[in-house]
Amino acid sequence: MSQIRLVNISKIYDASPSQAKKVLAMLADDVDSTDIRQQTGYSVGLYDINLTIESGEMHCIMGLSGSGKSTLVRHINRLIDPSTGEIWVDNPVQMGAEPLNILTLSDKPLQKFRQHNVSMVFQHFGLVPHLTVIQNVAYGLRVKGIQKAKRHEIARYWLNEVGLDGLGQRYPDELSGGMQQRVGLARALAVDTPIMLMDEAFSALDPLIRNQLQDQLLELQEKLHKTIVFITHDIDEAIKVGQRISILNKGRLIQTGTPEQLRNNPVNDYVAQFMHVNG
């Protein structure tokens, strides 16, 4: 399957390579990101992230607002390119047998990499309003060139899997938020990629519905064993769904571990507070 390795990933927003180099030198001297923004005007998205997300793992990324969670996850499908570093994916589908540094990909192979390897579930569902539920789920398959009868068969299967059997002909605005996100999940699953990215995917939902979606995801993952990067700012959610959790603060990776490891051996107060206050 698909292990993901981030190696020395730094992202300084809107900086040229030479400007980024100066900011990185400040970060290496332990200057705080907030001070850097005040002094230079540049936003630090991430600084020197080294992280291996194992194949088949549900890995949570946690941290306060602005800590770099979305920046990190968007690197994995290259919605964002880093200022420095490498991102390696093992056994990428349809991209040869060797591990691949996805930053080396030009437009065409990048498109192919995304199509076959990475799907995404969005916080605000991201459904196309004028397409029916089944058309929304089948959309990624259409892009992949799968013919209509087949893609609707696949879409029906996944709608059934997420508990929306029989609702394929409805439009998104005829569904509750929880149901819409089930459609979002079915759409991401239908394209059959080994990697799934979820950026605050359940954050917009009521607690009860959110719990149901978490259970559903865990149940599906038992069968699917995808490599899932799950962003949340809710430690309870991270503990429930994450096999391991990475804690970010101001663009730095503070600690990675199982919930037990973070609880028993927090490296600093920031981690301890997350685990103590809410855990």
Ligand SMILES: Nc1ncnc2c1ncn2[C@@H]1O[C@H](COP(=O)(O)OP(=O)(O)OP(=O)(O)O)[C@@H](O)[C@H]1O
């Ligand atoms: N497009 C951008 N241009 C400039 N700075 C940005 C951009 N996107 C994010 N940043 C900055 O990068 C840092 C990390 O932001 P990011 O959105 O990754 O955090 P986050 O952890 O996802 O926050 P939230 O919980 O609010 O979603 C912040 O300081 C933010 O202001």
Ligand SMILES: [Mg+2]
């Ligand atoms: Mg975010």
